[in-house]
Amino acid sequence: MRLFLSLTATLTLASIGLSGCQQKDAEAAIEDSEQVQVEGNPGEGLYQKHCAACHDGGNTEAPTKAAIQLNGVESIRASLSTGSMKAQASMMTPIEIRIIADYLASPSSESALANAEKHQCKGQLSLSKPIWNRWGNSKRNVRFQPAVNAGITAADAPNLKLKWAFGFPGSARARSQPAVTEEAIFTGSQSGLFYALDSQTGCVWWTFEAKAEVRNAPTISTDKNGRAKTLYFGDVDANVYAVDAKSGELIWTRSVRDHPVGTITGSITLHQGRLYVPMSSLEIINAYLPDYECCTFRGGVMALDAKSGESVWRFYTVPEPSKTTKNKAGAQNYGPSGAPVWSTPTVDAKRGLLYVGTGENYSSPASDKSDAIIALKLDSGAVEWVQQTISGDAWNAACGRNGSQVNCPKEDGPDFDFGAPPILTTLANGKDIILAGQKSGMLYGMDPDAKGKILWETRAGMGGFNGGVHWGMATDSKTLFVGIADTPGNRFATGPSRQGLHGYDPATGKALWSKFEPNVCEEKAHKCMTALSAPPTITSDVVFAGALNGILRAYSADGGEILWSTDTRREYETLNGVNARGGSIDSAGPVVAGGLLIVNSGYDKFGQIPGNVMLVYSAD
Incomplete structure (x- = not known):
């Protein structure tokens, strides 16, 4: 018509x-x-x-x-x-x-750049050492903050109060986990504007305009005196940036996209002058279209020279896709494809290895490196070993579509990625272990000295499209802290929902304690789910975790007792005058640094609760 x-x-x-x-x-x-x-x-x-x-x-x-x-x-x-x-x-x-x-578009939305220019800091930014760096606060992705940098203890947690709120103009999600020095909070945004905010007042020291949304956590390099020097991050269009941490001036930028919808979801890892960039894509969504030729993306990792941005090596998780069959709409299908790396790579400096987790294949046939932990040589990208925990997993957005599912592969799931990066930690006996959590709800302990041999496995949750374990876990080497989402709808889920925070012995996988979080209303509404999809963050005695219903809590690291709780799902008066509200806490976990608890609230995918605010709490 x-x-x-x-x-x-x-x-x-x-x-x-x-x-x-x-x-x-x-x-x-x-x-x-x-x-x-x-x-x-x-x-x-x-x-x-x-x-x-x-x-x-x-x-x-x-x-x-x-x-x-x-x-x-x-x-x-x-x-x-x-x-x-x-x-x-x-x-x-x-x-x-x-x-x-x-x-x-929102009729009241203001340009993010125009808003930032109205709230500039006075004076000049000087920087000390990073006190929260990278996604996992270490190259091992442990998400542990030592007491010297945390500034918040179990005794302080009940006294936490909102210090200031910053609104992201024209945004429906706030998912770039920040990096922090004593003076500044560095974070990206959906608009593509990257901010350096004063850690105490929230005024804007500088901004940098990326070409697209920045949704990963920045990594900070330091100078010879340990002071913050360069910020590295990627955008949704697969551009990598090196930006001066003090001034916000661009040093270099490089596109690492080799597929029309290639993107960077996970954060970039810096080690000994090289950047390790995880490669994922949006092709899983394109496959929803019946006339789309599904699928040709190849997951992997790209290594760049940190000084120049030049390519050093590239690793692919699947071989070059070949023509397979045609779908019912007449579009050509290709495979294998997918197996994206959408989490932050983990460095094992002792063994000269890089560990990454992979997702499902997008099309048939399913391959041998999907749903796996893979060890690559740091210097060359050569595969050292592969530990695949689920075989035959191929899935895309066409699966479950009402009507003709023409691009859904014959495997049709279960879509149980390793979305959480593997953790490398050292046990009390001095032995290293790799800890891996999967969307299936399974936890694994793997031996880095025996080609990833599985030492133990434990079911922590029933599994789901958003986990099980979704974005990450944390450990202090004595306890493995696991947030479980267990969102419903995945027909491969096993057992009852175990939404909440759980503690496990990293040496054996034995359950130590569980703090179950019941839904408060109808199960399919994300606003009701106290599901822990975002990664937890730990200090010596506190665990911080945010939920899909916007609840942010501090738990005791010894048993999971709730020490403090706040509902971020409300409107806020922001220091930059932006109309802002909180929503689902997902993807980006809380950050604890210098006596501040920092969290982004709002996530607009999967029917969750949109929002556009950064919240900064302190106990003073």
Whole structure:
């Protein structure tokens, strides 16, 4: 059915700033396209034609329309033109993209850069050593903060109060876990603006404009005196940046994308002058489209020279995909594909190895390096060993789709990735062990001296699309702290839900204690789930963990007693004047540094609760 433009629709086109010629082109483009008729609103017609099937409930990976409408117009245009929705928007003209972005965008959203310029710090930034660095606060990804850097003890936790809140303009999620020095908090944002915020006041020292959303944690290099020197991070379009930590000036940038929808999800690991970049993609979403030729992405890791950004080596988790069959829509299928690395690589300096976890294959046939922990040689990227815990796992967004599932591989799951990075720790007896948690709900202890031999395995949760273990775990070498999400819907789940925080003996996998977190209302609503999908963070005596319902808690490291709790799912008065509210805490875990507890709240995927705020708490 054609969409006929009424006088109201014509005025809408004029109101978004199109010239006379552009307006006529837009009118013609919309009238000539076959769309549902939505009286007086061309943006709604375009949305119904191109977007509604996924965003109105057909695809659980896709944010809801309400979540999209929290974004600024620049963010939506970028997503459709060059970002994560480029393939889905490929049938739209530039004029149509502009119309739909203006239709969907928050009318009150302010440019992130304009907002930052109004809240600049006075004086000049000087930097000391990092006190929270990288995603896991160590190259071993243990997520442990020593008392000397934490500044918050079990005695302090009950007295935590909100110190300040910072709102991210035009955003529906806040998922870039920060890195911290005593003077500054460094974090990315959905708009692509990267911030250096004053750690005490939240004013803006500087900003850097990345080409796309920055959703991973920055890594900080130091100078010969141990002071913060260079920040390394990646964006959703697979660009890697080296930025001066003091000034925000670009040192170099490099694209590591070798697939149209390749991206960087996990954080970059820096070791001895090299950057190890995990490679994932958005092709799992593209596969939802029946006419999409699924799939050709190859997961892996790329090593770059930290000084220049030049490539050193590249490792792929699957061989070059070959033609297989054609789907029912006539599109060519390829395989094997996928097995992305969407978590932070772990360094084993003693053995000269890099450990990574992989996800599922996107298409048939399933391969031998999906759902696995892989050890690579640091100097060359050569495979030292592979420990695959689940074979035959191939899955993409077409699986479970209402109607024809033409791009769902024959394996159809279970989609039990290693989304959490492997942890390397040293036990009391002096022996090293690799600790791995999987979306299946299984935990593994592996021997780094015996090619990853499984020493023990334990079921911690029933498993689910968001875990089981989703984004990460933490350890102080005496206890392995595991957050379990156990979100429902995965038919391969085993046993009852065990949402909550659990402690295990890292040497044996023996359960030490559990703090179960019941849902407070209807199970399928994320706003009700005290599911721990984001990674926990630990100090010598406190565990901090945030949940999908926005609850942030401090637990005793000895038994899981709740010491403090706050509901982040509310509106906040922010120091930068942005209308902001908290939501689901997912992907980015809490950070504890210099007496501050820092957490980003809001996550708009999987039907979760959007939000756009960074919250900073202290006990003083």
